Amino acid sequence: MREVAIVGVGMTPFGELWNKSLRDLFVEAALEAIDDAGVDRIDSLYVGSMSPGLFVAQEHIGSLLADYLGMAGIPATRVESACASGGAAVRMAVLDVMSGASDIVLAGGVEKMTDGVDTTFALATAADQEYEAFHGITFPGLYAMIARAHMEKYGTTREHLADVAVKNHEHGALNPKAQYRNRITREQVLQSTMVADPLRLLDCSPITDGAAAVIVTTVELAKKLGKPVVKVKASAQATDAIALHARKDLTRIPAVEKAAQKAYKQAGIGPEDLNLVEVHDCFTIAELVVMEELGLVERGKAGEAVSSGMTRLGGKLPINTSGGLKAKGHPVGATGVAQVIEVVLQLRGEAGERQVSGARLGMTQNMGGSGGSCVIHILEVES
Amino acid sequence: MREVAIVGVGMTPFGELWNKSLRDLFVEAALEAIDDAGVDRIDSLYVGSMSPGLFVAQEHIGSLLADYLGMAGIPATRVESACASGGAAVRMAVLDVMSGASDIVLAGGVEKMTDGVDTTFALATAADQEYEAFHGITFPGLYAMIARAHMEKYGTTREHLADVAVKNHEHGALNPKAQYRNRITREQVLQSTMVADPLRLLDCSPITDGAAAVIVTTVELAKKLGKPVVKVKASAQATDAIALHARKDLTRIPAVEKAAQKAYKQAGIGPEDLNLVEVHDCFTIAELVVMEELGLVERGKAGEAVSSGMTRLGGKLPINTSGGLKAKGHPVGATGVAQVIEVVLQLRGEAGERQVSGARLGMTQNMGGSGGSCVIHILEVES
Numbered sequence: 133m134r135e136v137a138i139v140g141v142g143m144t145p146f147g148e149l150w151n152k153s154l155r156d157l158f159v160e161a162a163l164e165a166i167d168d169a170g171v172d173r174i175d176s177l178y179v180g181s182m183s184p185g186l187f188v189a190q191e192h193i194g195s196l197l198a199d200y201l202g203m204a205g206i207p208a209t210r211v212e213s214a215c216a217s218g219g220a221a222v223r224m225a226v227l228d229v230m231s232g233a234s235d236i237v238l239a240g241g242v243e244k245m246t247d248g249v250d251t252t253f254a255l256a257t258a259a260d261q262e263y264e265a266f267h268g269i270t271f272p273g274l275y276a277m278i279a280r281a282h283m284e285k286y287g288t289t290r291e292h293l294a295d296v297a298v299k300n301h302e303h304g305a306l307n308p309k310a311q312y313r314n315r316i317t318r319e320q321v322l323q324s325t326m327v328a329d330p331l332r333l334l335d336c337s338p339i340t341d342g343a344a345a346v347i348v349t350t351v352e353l354a355k356k357l358g359k360p361v362v363k364v365k366a367s368a369q370a371t372d373a374i375a376l377h378a379r380k381d382l383t384r385i386p387a388v389e390k391a392a393q394k395a396y397k398q399a400g401i402g403p404e405d406l407n408l409v410e411v412h413d414c415f416t417i418a419e420l421v422v423m424e425e426l427g428l429v430e431r432g433k434a435g436e437a438v439s440s441g442m443t444r445l446g447g448k449l450p451i452n453t454s455g456g457l458k459a460k461g462h463p464v465g466a467t468g469v470a471q472v473i474e475v476v477l478q479l480r481g482e483a484g485e486r487q488v489s490g491a492r493l494g495m496t497q498n499m500g501g502s503g504g505s506c507v508i509h510i511l512e513v514e515s
Numbered sequence: 516m517r518e519v520a521i522v523g524v525g526m527t528p529f530g531e532l533w534n535k536s537l538r539d540l541f542v543e544a545a546l547e548a549i550d551d552a553g554v555d556r557i558d559s560l561y562v563g564s565m566s567p568g569l570f571v572a573q574e575h576i577g578s579l580l581a582d583y584l585g586m587a588g589i590p591a592t593r594v595e596s597a598c599a600s601g602g603a604a605v606r607m608a609v610l611d612v613m614s615g616a617s618d619i620v621l622a623g624g625v626e627k628m629t630d631g632v633d634t635t636f637a638l639a640t641a642a643d644q645e646y647e648a649f650h651g652i653t654f655p656g657l658y659a660m661i662a663r664a665h666m667e668k669y670g671t672t673r674e675h676l677a678d679v680a681v682k683n684h685e686h687g688a689l690n691p692k693a694q695y696r697n698r699i700t701r702e703q704v705l706q707s708t709m710v711a712d713p714l715r716l717l718d719c720s721p722i723t724d725g726a727a728a729v730i731v732t733t734v735e736l737a738k739k740l741g742k743p744v745v746k747v748k749a750s751a752q753a754t755d756a757i758a759l760h761a762r763k764d765l766t767r768i769p770a771v772e773k774a775a776q777k778a779y780k781q782a783g784i785g786p787e788d789l790n791l792v793e794v795h796d797c798f799t800i801a802e803l804v805v806m807e808e809l810g811l812v813e814r815g816k817a818g819e820a821v822s823s824g825m826t827r828l829g830g831k832l833p834i835n836t837s838g839g840l841k842a843k844g845h846p847v848g849a850t851g852v853a854q855v856i857e858v859v860l861q862l863r864g865e866a867g868e869r870q871v872s873g874a875r876l877g878m879t880q881n882m883g884g885s886g887g888s889c890v891i892h893i894l895e896v897e898s
Contacts (some may be wrong), residue, residue: 133615140667156798169687182574185566186568189640190594190643190644191566191569191639192596195596195755195757196643196757196884196889199755199761204755204756204761205753205755206754207606207753207754208752208754208888209595209596209606209752210594210596211594211595212577212593212594212595213575213578213593224607227607227616230614230615231610231613233610233613248628257573260579261571262536368590369592370588370590371578372587374579374582387588501575504582505575
């Protein structure tokens with residue numbers, strides 16, 4: 133089994149990018165990643181995208197994007213696992229290199245969400261259509277139920293939730309590619325428009341256009357490219373029912389715990405060894421539940437941990453230094469890839485104003501829907 | 516690199532299955548494949564599906580289907596490459612087993628197409644939205660241009676095209692799971708409703724509901740399961756521009772040639788060694804062009820070869836013994852998997868009335884859109 137590394141990263145700024153199409157966005161990110169890696173070819177391509185069919189009436193984007201990248205001919209496949217599509221694309225690239233079928237693989241993610249479709253309808257197709265979406269519930273409502281359950285069971289407060297958003301905007305302010313670079317206060321979150329009680333507007337990640345891409349290859353080849361070698365120590369995926377009613381405890385997301393256990397085992401590490409983590413904060417409550425499933429804090433204690441400053445830059449374990457989905461933005465298919473990019477930049481010491489000093493080991497946690505799928509990567513920079 | 520085998524196959528009947536949903540169809544095929552293989556677990560799952568988002572407003576089907584199969588927890592990912600989604604799912608399963616990440620993988624494909632959506636619009640998203648679909652052309656028109664060019668350049672006749680449909684209905688009549696089991700005559704094809712000149716209704720594959728699944732594992736494990744061992748000798752994929760205007764010669768589908776060259780090299784064989792082939796006959800002209808790209812006949816001679824009976828059951832090289840997309844049906848995401856199933860059944864000697872006697876080596880060719888992507892598998896039964 134070949135050891136795998138990430139050798140190049142590229143992403144567009146995230147935001148409402150009215151003058152760029154899906155193909156423009158992807159090619160911009162992919163070329164930046166190829167340039168960053170310094171490779172002269174790509175053997176195959178995976179692209180994570182949740183719903184280009186519903187957003188821009190375009191399926192078959194693996195071939196389309198390989199062509200627009202000037203690489204028509206190479207194997208190119210779209211991978212989908214709702215909001216975890218990007219993480220799944222990176223994992224496919226890792227398996228492809230491990231298998232020996234390809235040596236240099238581009239894993240990208242893209243979503244063009246602002247171009248005039250019913251975005252809420254499209255996103256709701258990540259929930260169970262027959263048991264959830266058809267009856268009118270969408271993701272803010274689903275995560276609101278999770279939040280309410282967590283508050284009831286553990287005493288998590290509205291202020292804890294708000295502090296997640298405040299922290300992620302603080303970090304986003306330091307990320308030149310983030311959609312929102314404004315700092316916000318706890319009071320602003322608490323006074324923002326109610327979306328689905330208890331979640332307010334500033335608890336929710338935004339609608340975003342954007343693309344991200346990484347180059348995956350063998351550690352052997354990575355060593356020849358002259359940059360710090362960032363190894364993929366774990367690439368793990370797990371699933372669960374996508375319908376919330378099938379979950380025994382609304383405060384739990386078993387797919388995250390399952391993927392994390394596999395990832396820690398693959399990497400031979402525990403949560404205490406990590407220097408930074410990017411988690412899937414599609415809503416503020418998601419960051420709290422995920423922290424607990426990853427074993428970063430005791431169950432029920434995530435809110436307190438965030439409010440204590442533990443997960444801020446400079447804290448014991450910085451979480452979402454990129455700004456997270458909340459501030460960096462959430463172009464669904466690109467998110468999992470962008471998380472990997474943030475960790476690679478941190479491990480290489482190239483994260484600028486938001487650098488975690490001495491970062492050597494980082495993790496990404498990307499999930500689909502209300503937690504029906506989860507993909508986790510653990511990355512380590514070689515000394 | 517581990518050697519890979521197909522050890523179990525299952526599929527629903529193909530047709531207009533009004534009383535079954537996408538999840539019902541998939542689970543039926545998957546359980547049949549698991550039962551056929553005699554395995555007691557699945558390590559991971561891939562499902563090929565072109566557009567469940569547009570057809571039934573449901574994305575995130577990897578997790579959904581793993582759950583409905585009673586296997587929530589395992590890694591499960593949807594794979595999309597338009598009409599080549601099924602072949603791509605099989606290839607992902609092969610890479611997953613080769614990589615060592617999984618030992619037993621289920622690769623399935625499913626499409627629920629008859630449930631009340633604008634099917635032609637949904638299918639057209641496999642073409643280039645900005646340069647083709649937006650301007651009103653759909654697949655019958657695109658393949659009609661290919662047919663017209665082939666007739667002009669090589670003297671291919673309307674009768675040659677009709678004979679493809681006649682042959683595939685002859686084969687389909689012998690397949691209990693085919694959508695159409697009626698034999699048709701050349702005259703019926705020539706007198707059927709004009710769709711896009713020169714293609715008539717009986718030149719076109721139908722709209723179909725259905726699912727198919729195979730179990731992929733190591734040759735080592737396959738040998739313990741007590742059935743003839745069907746090895747995956749090649750799993751190759753290639754792409755091209757998805758827009759027809761980008762093709763230098765309308766009579767060519769370069770992605771097919773490229774994937775075939777790779778596949779023959781991987782398997783260490785040539786086209787002359789094959790005992791049967793399943794090709795992607797979404798329209799009759801597609802079967803002819805593909806035969807030429809695969810090197811099964813001289814360029815320009817495919818029509819004559821079909822009319823001579825060479826590719827009928829009992830001929831020198833039977834093509835589409837299953838009935839092909841034309842008669843067996845074409846539930847888009849399931850098609851590539853169903854092709855693999857036909858070859859496995861033939862190699863095991865389990866194809867009943869349509870058995871190719873002494874079949875030892877077979878190939879499947881699955882493609883997306885007007886040939887923007889192609890996945891080829893070569894399978895061999897161990898003596």
